[in-house]
């Protein structure tokens with residue numbers, strides 16, 4: 001039996017890549033950006049549905065798990081911190097709620113930027129948790145919407161602790177339906193891996209086409225007190241800084257750059273971006289360079305989602321919500 005999932009705010013399919021790798025089957029996806037749709041379709045063979053606000057719940061099939069990295073812009077420390085007051089984007093959370101109410105999946109995995117924790121003094125996160133939860137991190141709440149009753153667990157996880165050479169802190173909010181579990185289920189977030197991967201071995205040598213011109217280097221990159229670029233090479237033993245969607249806009253200058261290329265300093269290559277985001281080598285990028293950075297910068301790091309999904313699936317199995325018999329999925333999970 002495969003666990004089915006809906007991939008909302010699908011981007012290029014970070015959640016889908018992770019969930020499929022542990023035996024999940026995607027039953028529905030939504031993503032309105034045409035460039036992200038192009039990448040998604042090239043890799044998964046189906047075109048995501050568009051604007052989620054225009055999709056009626058009845059057109060979404062029944063699913064076991066709902067996943068959503070709902071847009072981080074209103075909550076991001078780089079955005080304007082408008083939260084729920086943002087005319088449309090801030091309210092997309094309520095589209096997630098609308099679909100949870102209608103479909104009542106056994107579980108959900110939501111993801112957002114770390115800035116959600118401090119947004120509006122923590123009120124935004126509280127609204128989210130109050131709306132979704134009968135219990136939060138094991139503690140029962142007194143108020144919750146009677147139609148959306150999930151045991152909710154949340155934690156900030158850093159992708160560098162789960163097998164990628166990149167610091168990428170994101171809040172993960174996992175919910176398990178009260179219809180499935182009357183009592184608080186025995187869920188815990190995955191422990192960090194013992195071994196951290198460093199960037200050096202992923203650096204490509206002798207590649208061209210990613211150079212930063214001498215002019216940009218002089219006028220921006222090394223301008224005194226202007227950002228803190230980090231320079232790496234194949235001997236670097238660090239984890240790179242968070243890849244942001246505006247990485248290619250060199251003026252931002254807070255990212256990680258590579259020694260090499262025609263001018264001595266270059267941007268991370270497509271393969272290096274795949275590696276730091278934990279995408280497989282054969283993942284296809286059929287869009288422009290600018291879109292490629294934007295798409296990876298908006299995405300989730302696949303391995304951390306895979307670990308969260310494994311923890312969730314083993315919780316569902318332990319409580320016999322899904323059969324706990326040896327099958328391909330279990331083999332993958334135990335691998």
Ligand SMILES: C[S@@+](CC[C@H](N)C(=O)[O-])C[C@H]1O[C@@H](n2cnc3c(N)ncnc32)[C@H](O)[C@@H]1O
Nearest residue numbers: 009010011012014031032033051052069299300
């Ligand atoms: C933070 S990104 C999620 C990226 C995704 N988790 C991934 O792995 O690539 C949020 C995505 O939501 C999409 N989005 C924003 N508003 C939307 C809407 N109203 N309907 C559908 N997709 C939307 C954006 O285009 C963006 O790709």
